[in-house]
Amino acid sequence: MNPKRIKIAAAALIVFGLAGYLLWISFLPVSPPSPSESPLIAFVDRGISEEQLQTFHDRIVEFEITVKDNETNGARDISAILSLGNLYYQIGDLETAAKWYREILRTNPKDGAALENLAQAQIEMGDWEGADASLRAAVNVSAYEPSYIKLADLIDEHFPERRDEIQVILETAIANLGQTPGLLSRLGRWYADQGMLDEAISHYQVAHQIDPDDQAIENTLDELRKARSAASKDAR
Numbered sequence: 612m613n614p615k616r617i618k619i620a621a622a623a624l625i626v627f628g629l630a631g632y633l634l635w636i637s638f639l640p641v642s643p644p645s646p647s648e649s650p651l652i653a654f655v656d657r658g659i660s661e662e663q664l665q666t667f668h669d670r671i672v673e674f675e676i677t678v679k680d681n682e683t684n685g686a687r688d689i690s691a692i693l694s695l696g697n698l699y700y701q702i703g704d705l706e707t708a709a710k711w712y713r714e715i716l717r718t719n720p721k722d723g724a725a726l727e728n729l730a731q732a733q734i735e736m737g738d739w740e741g742a743d744a745s746l747r748a749a750v751n752v753s754a755y756e757p758s759y760i761k762l763a764d765l766i767d768e769h770f771p772e773r774r775d776e777i778q779v780i781l782e783t784a785i786a787n788l789g790q791t792p793g794l795l796s797r798l799g800r801w802y803a804d805q806g807m808l809d810e811a812i813s814h815y816q817v818a819h820q821i822d823p824d825d826q827a828i829e830n831t832l833d834e835l836r837k838a839r840s841a842a843s844k845d846a847r
Contacts, residue, residue: 651736653706667702674698689715693724705732723753730761739769750784759784760797767804777801792822796831808839 659667674695681688696711712729715722730745746762749755763777781798788794799814815832822828 649737651706651738653704653736655703655705655735657701657703659702664702667698671695671698687718689719689722693728696725696728700728700732705736708732709736721752723749726752727755727758730758734761734765739765743770754784754787756784756788756791756793760793763797763801774801774804790817790821792818792825792828795821796828799831803835808835808842811835812839
């Protein structure tokens with residue numbers, strides 16, 4: 612065969628082979644990015660009017676000047692930095708809010724308010740691992756019921772393989788804060804999710820005794836009793 616024709620034939624095979632490969636990979640399933648690969652949300656729309664937004668921006672400028680003046684004079688006003696972070700959070704600028712909360716933690720790593728607020732911003736940003744770390748640090752320095760419950764909910768929703776930790780977290784909260792309707796009912800929910808209806812009912816009963824006017828607790832308690840009764844009948 613003519614050498615020139617051999618080269619042309621070889622080139623054609625390469626072209627057709629590449630085209631076939633591209634056609635083949637176009638039909639391959641594309642895996643969605645894992646949660647850890649998803650980009651973080653930097654801003655959320657709070658539905659603030661232009662007039663309100665301008666008011667917020669004016670206050671932000673005032674606090675930024677205050678913070679800068681304090682630094683120039685060798686002073687550090689944590690409350691001013693916290694207020695600045697909160698203002699950015701209120702307008703939905705989560706990324707900048709988190710930056711100011713971290714600025715507090717840079718020199719005050721055990722500041723409970725900064726840890727709590729950073730965790731909330733991270734949750735809304737989709738930074739589950741960051742929120743987990745911030746909430747754990749928060750409950751270690753300032754034990755608040757909402758922080759424990761928020762940590763339990765975070766694990767329940769985004770770290771299902773670690774759901775066993777929820778029991779320890781809530782029992783620790785009860786040991787630190789005492790029996791509250793919120794903690795008892797949240798732990799009761801955990802037991803219910805495990806199919807441990809007797810334990811769930813027991814916790815909801817105590818929660819109901821503490822707060823008999825909480826209709827949500829009473830309703831859940833009724834549902835759990837019906838579920839246990841139905842399970843008992845099925846077992847016969």
